[in-house]
Every structure is written in structure tokens, then in C-alpha cells.
Amino acid sequence: MELILAAAIGVLAASGVYLILRPRTFQVIIGLSLISYAVNLFILAMGRLRMDAAPILDGANANPADYVDPVPQALVLTAIVIGFAMTALFLVVLLAARGLTGNDHVDGKLD
């Protein structure tokens, strides 16, 4: 399980990094999304992987050993929402830049 997740994080990060190094704005937006997947998974992995141990308390049972670490989850939840906001903002900046410069190169000019 760990191996799969590690490989997944690696593939997502690699694809994302490759894309943010591309010259077109759309490639960068997709790249950023992929990187944020990788990062979110990585943060989640910091709490170690467990199945069937969602941090939903079962009545009075508050034994920490029965649940997965909730802290990374709270962090990732925040990160997902911020990532969404970032993508939206970047998309609009991209559109505005395209309208102003007439092209979709990250530097605003073709070379």
C-alpha cells in the first residue's frame, strides 16, 4: 500500500513539475492541479496509512489508537479549498492576460 501511494505521489509530482515548466498558461494550470494532488496525498501520508479508521468517534470510545491521525486531514481539507480558490484565480488571470496580450504564453510574449 505504501509503495503504491509513494509511486502515485511521485508520478503526480513529476507530471506536475513537467507541466509547470511548459510555456503555455493552460499547461501550467493543469500542472499546478497535479502538484496539489501530490502534495495533498503526501500530507495525508504524514499521518500514516490506515484503513477503516476514519476519525469519526464512535460514541464514548475515544481511544486514539482506534482512529487515524486527524491533523493531516484537517490540513488537507484546508489545502483542497485553497487549491480550488487558487485554480479559479489563476484561470481568470490567465484569461485576462490572454485578453491583454493576445497570446497564452506565460511571459505574455512569444519568443
Added chain:
Amino acid sequence: MPFLACILAYALQGRLSSGAVYVSGGVAALLFLITLLLFPQISAVGVLSHRIEWIPQLGLNLTLRMDGLAWLFCVLITLIGLLVVLYARYYMSPKDPVARFYALLLAFMGAMLGLVLSGNIIQLAVFWELTGLVSFLLIGYWYHRGDARDGARMALIVTGMGGLALFVAMLLIGHIVGSYELDDVLASGSTLVDSPLYPVTLILFLLAAFTKSAQFPFQFWLPNAMTAPTPVSAYLHSATMVKAGVFLLTRFWPVMSDSELWFAIVTYTGLATLIFGAAAALFQRDLKGLLAYSTISHLGLITTLLGMGTPLAAVAAIFHIANHATFKASLFMVVGIIDHETGTRDVRKLSGLRRFMPFTATFAIIACGAMAGVPLLNGFLSKEMFFTETAVFNPNAFVNLSLPIGATIAGMLSVAYSIKFVHGVFFGPPPTELDRVPHEPPALMRRPMELLVVVCLAVGIIPGITIGPFLASAVQSVLGADTPYYSLSVWHGFNWPLLMSLLAMLGGVVIYVPYYRRFRDVDGLPFLTRFRGQRIFERLLVNATNKWARSFIELFGTQRLQPQIFIVVLLALLAGVAAGWARMGNLPLPESFDPVLGLVWVLGGVSAIAAAQQARFHRLAAMILMGGAGLATCITFAWLSAPDLALTQLLAEIATTVLILLGLRWLPKRLPVPDDLTLRSRARRARDIGLAVLVGLGAALASYAVMTRGAPTGISEFFLANAYKQGGGTNVVNVMLVDFRGFDTMGEITVLGVVALTVFALLRRFRPAADSADRPEQQRLLDGSAEGQRLADDFLRIPALIMTWLFPVVIAIAIYMLLRGHDLPGGGFIAGIILSLAFILQYMANGTRWVEERLRVLPVLWIGWGLGLAMLTGLGAMALGAPFLTSAFAYAEIPLIGKIPLATALLFDLGVFALVVGATVLMLIALAHQSIRRPKPAGSAKPREREGLAKWN
């Protein structure tokens, strides 16, 4: 304490207007009186101090400390300040912004007092910088004049550099001594000199003192600072600020001077400055320039004295500081008067003024006499002490000869330029080149100058009575128990010093006569005009700030984004490798392998790679593939016990996709081109792939290494144990978001709101690029034909109906998610996005126009209310005495629905919900609205119609 008055001075400076003179004069007078009244205490107790703790752990306190030396300086600062204020009242033209002038003058007085009264060496450095700053503003007071701006800038850079050096030196001293308190530093004895850091400290320290006091080779800024109004020159650049450097030397003299290094640097720098300044002064045509170089020369004299390291020399130095301030300030005032009455300061144009302004001439002659060291004047006394010290036998033959000879030569030169001042201006035939007839200035303009000259006389004739006790107190504070016996009497009998004085007098006359005949019209030192410090400085400045900076940017910088990102990623990779390599250890083999998750990620991974490959030409495909990777992530969240994350990820994914879909239309068409890449771009792509693969490997290795290790016990257990007890919810993640880490969430929703508003604002001014301005091809194809119309009307009719009907259902689901969020997966974010998805469905079913006609949600209001509600919930907790965002909870029994948790956190979550709905819907309609706006390509000047959008403003 003067501190309070100083605050008063600061406080008043904003409100100064026409009463500026009275206010600043009053403050100066008050400060002067307070200082005078403090003298009995000072002479009795020795040191007065007052401490205000600021960061005691770091040894940073606001300490005011007054001893004899500081007292002497306070008297100089306040008395001359008062006189200068009075003088400036007549000097300044009514056209100048006088209020600013007095405000700055007061600010300077405050800074200077703060400097001399500092009991903490860091504080001292701060006030030091402050004097430099205010001096910059005062020199540049006539900022419409280019030379004033240049002079001000040069003064600021030179003294600011010194200030920086001082700050480091003070930190070093604090480090060596172990305390930043001046008392501790002064009590540290020889600790400083014995420290291995002493040479560095000393050089930085001296750099500060020398730049401030215009010592060679930093003397060049002072003559250029003479572009300031004359009262400023009299105050800052003769009496007070330039004395800060020698004050510093005197202050730390007891703990730093006992070394060969000090002797060698300080004495000979002083001596070089002394002779250079005196020689340059002789060759000045501008009277202020003459005085400026003379000031440099006298500062050099004081520095030389401090360098010699004998207690008697220190006494002489302190004495000369006071004497020089009095006669030089009065001479500057004389020059100001002359300038004011005749309109010029050029010696060649002036002559014979004795007949037009007899009183001014008399007093000026006396002051010049003091400057030259004529007996019965104060300058004579301290100069005599100086000669005495230089004549003391020294075993080193070079020192033994160079000091007295240098001193005598400098003495001759100073006599010569004093004669030049007096003879050139006041004697000879009446001036012919003036455009008006000079006359005596108003009596009150003369008074300050006259008072200072009277002080010169009084000190010169009866030193024991007039300055004796004050000097004794100042000397005591520096030298402590080592205070030597010294005599202030005028006549010491016939001895070496007297001979040197006589020699200097005669020599001065001898030098002046040939000079007057031959070099009268020369401006600047004859041999040194080509090596002007000013020009070197200017060139250095231009090079350092412009040429070098530009070539540096060309060498290392780029405006292009891709190389920047490449470098950032590369650095991050290197940092990660550097940090992680050694700690990697042996990686254990995987224990379990989950084939289903493996399959999910085979798909996810392929999607990600394919997305990377397709993003260039097939945007839609790339987006769908990215969605595949996102779904894999989502499934993983669900798999690994994170239901909240899975839900949020899924919903955010949908919303993102819809937004990007709406935006895709405005991007340029890009058709796949045959692969005719140049070698260069091929190489670049290969390089990027290489970096990406490395980063991926690194990330995979790092996460694998972490995951296969035991988890450290962090703060998680606390949350698990207390979520129900204190937060009143069983969904720990949600409880953390709305309760334990509520503040975090608060910031986050604020960001979301700001982003939505930014999106909205950006799109209001949106202009599509020319080639996407037309309606899309697919839509145009349908235009006109009956077939096309029918197609458009019936497009997705049945799904549309279902989607419309789904609207209330989705709303119900959203509310359900919101309410159960505290105990089960759900919550404000999830509910908010679900509700906005309901709107998206309507857009898809019925089109933008249909929705906009019926939309009753005002997104901006929702954002506002949501944020307000969240904030109020937090504040409500504060009103009840609990910290911000503490929640209370209870369960409520609602008929038909059953028991639901009612925590105040629910209110907070409601705020989150409202904000998320508002933000998402706002972004959505802002983007969607673009498609029905009659598009105008970029560059058309006509303002766009905004009928539809006005509704949401």
C-alpha cells in the same frame, strides 16, 4: 527628565504652523533650563539614569543616562539650538515653508539629545541613525535645488554607512561585554581591548565616528552639506551633529583607547584631517566652504587629541569640543548675516564691510581670533593644551617629531585662514561688485551670534569661573578616578607650547601675505583639485547603483518565468536531497500490496502522465485526464479513512472542472503541428523531463521513507480525546476545522472570499483576445437554418428537465450535509459546494440567460454575511469571556427530525457555508456571464455594456 520634553518636541512638530518659532524656541529654552537645573544633581551624584524596560531578555531597554559629558553636550545642543531658532527667525525667507524647517530642527534636537543621553548602546546607534536622517532632510531643505539634493544624498550615504558600521560595532561590543547597557560597558575595564574581536570592533567603530565627524578620507561630504540653510550649518554641521563622532570617541574612550591600534589610527587620521582641512580652508572662495573645511580641521584636532590616549589630551578634547561649538556657530551666523545683507558669500566680491556693519565686524573678528587661537579667547586655551600634549616626549622618534610639527603647521594654516576671513571680508576698500548697499542686520538677528562671542571671551579670560566646574564634571564622567590635574589659567609661563603658539601666529601671517598676492582667486587646493572626494564618490555611486547593478541583473536575472520556476524547483530538489539523503536509512520492503488500489493508481498515474502530454494541444482531453488523476486521489482519500477529504476533493474537482470549461472558450485555438522542434527546444524539453523525473523520484522516496516508519506521537491524540468532550462533535476533522483550529478556517474562508471578489473584479474589465471574440464556430453553424434552431431548442431537453427538478433535492442534500457535519462527514465547505453545484446544474440545463433572469441569490451579500456570521460567532465567545472562536454545544430535539447537535460551531459552519456558496456562485456567474456578453475584442475603446452584471453589484 529632558526625555519628556523631547517627546513634547516630537509631539508638537506636526502642528507647527505660524507659531512655529515660538513653539520651538520655547521648547529649546525649556530644555535648556531643565538641563541647567540638573547640573547640581549631576555634579553631586555623577550619573542620573532612568530605565524603561523593553525587551529585557535581549538586553534591549530604553535607558536615559546623563553624566557630565552628556550634560555638557545637552547644554550645547539646547543653547545653540535656542540661539539658532532665534537667528533663523530672521534668516529664513517668509516664502520658505518655515514650519517644516522648525519641525525638522526640533526633531533633530530630539534625536541629538537622545543620542547623547542614551544609556543603551543599541539605542545610541538608533538615535545616531536618526540624526543622520534628519540631517539629510535639513540639508535637502531647499529640495528644488539640485546641489542641495546631491549634498543631502551624499551626507546620508556616507553617514548612513557609518551608522551601519556603528550598529555592528555596538552588537560586537554588546557581545564581548555581555550587556548593552552603557554603564556595564564603561565598567568593563580592559575586556574590550583584550578581546580577539577588538580590531574588527575598533575599525567598525572608528568608521562610524570618522564618517560622522568628517574625518579624512570621509571629509568630502561636509562641504557639500553646506547647501543647507545657514542656521542648519551653524547648528548641525559645526556645533552638534558632526560632534557626534567625537562624542562617540570620547564616550568609549575609557574602554577602547588603550591600544597601539587606536593610537596609530585615531591620532594620524586626526592629524591628516587637521592639516588637510586647514590647508583646504585657506583655498576656499566661498565663506561657508572656508568654515566647513575649518570645521573639518578642528574636528581633526579633537580626534588627534582623543587618539593620543593620555588623560590630559582627553581633557583638552572635551574642552575644545565646547569651545569650537561656540566660536564656529557664531562664525556661521556671521556668514549667514553677510549672505543675507549682501547677497553673496564670495570672498573676492566682499571687502571693507567693517564700515557698513561695525558691530558684526567686531564680533566676527573676536570669533575668528578664537578660531585662530589668539590669547584671551577660548580657542587659545584648548589649542594651548593641544600643543602641550603634542610636545610631550614620546620614545618613538617619528611620533615625537611628527606630532608637534604637524600641530604647528596646522596652527599656522588656521591662523592664515582666519586672517583671510577677517581681512578679506571686513577690511580693504568698499565692495564694488555688490548689487545693494549692506547694512547692519536687525538687532535680534545679531544677538545670538553676539551672545556666543561673549561666551568665547568669558571663557577665554576667566576660564576657571565660567567653564571650570562644568568641564570638571564632564571630564570626571569620562576619566573617572584617573582625572589628572589640569590648569585652565591663561598664563602658564614661557614654555614650549607658548613658543609653538607664537610660531603659529607668525607663520600664519607669513603664509597669508604671499597667498593673498598670488592665490587669491584659486578655488580649492591647488594640487588636489583633480582628486576630489566628491567626484570619486559620485562615480562610485553611479557605478554601484546603476552600472554594476544592471550587469548583475543581466548576468543572473531573467524576466522569463520558465527559467525562474526551473531554478526554484531545482533548488527545492537540491535542498530536499541535502536534507533527506543522510536520514534515508534502509528502506524496508513493502509489507502489503493492495491490488485494487494498485489498479486505481495505474489508471491515475497514466492519466497524470497523459495529461502532461496532452495539455499542449488537447486541452479538453488534458482536463479530463486530470480529472482522472483527481478521482484516483479522491478514491485514495476514501480508502485511507478520510471521508471528509474524499467528499471535498470530489466536489472541488467538479467545481474546478466547470470553471475551467467555462474558461476554455477564451483560449486560442491551437492545432497539433508536425513535430518540427528545433534541437534547442528538444534539449529544453529533455532537461525539463529530467528534472521532473528527479523530483518525482525524490517525492516518492521521501514519502515512502516516512510512511514506512512509526508515527511520532504528536498533538493528534489531544484532538481525538477532546473532540467530543470539548467540541461536542464526533467528526474530529470537522470539529478541528470549526472549533480547535477555527481561526485557521476563518482565514481560509477570507481568502476564498477575496479570491471570488478578485475574479469578479478582473472579469468585469475582461476583454477577450481578437481571435476568440466571435461566437464559437459550433454556435455559428446553427445560426440561420431552421434545422439549427430546432437542434438548439431541443438540445438535451430531457436531462434539462431532470436537472431543473433536481434543484430542490440538491438543496436538501446540502442542508443535510451542513447539519450532520459536526458528527459525520460533511460540513460547511462540502454543503456550500454542493449548493453551488445545484446552480451549475441549472446553468447546464437552461443556459446562462435563463438562470440570470431567475437568480435570486446575491453572491456578494452571501460572502459578506458568511464572513460576518463566522466572525460574530467568534466574537460571541469573546463576549462571554472565552477565547476567540470557543464553541458551546447542546443537542436539540426537533420534532419529526430527531436529535441534532446544536453547537455554536454550527453557526460558524453556517457562516463557512454561506461564504462558500457566495464565492463559488460569484465566480461561476462572473465567468458564465462572459459568454452572453456581446464580446468586443481587446483594443476597442467603447465601454462595455454591463446590463446583466449590474444586478450583482
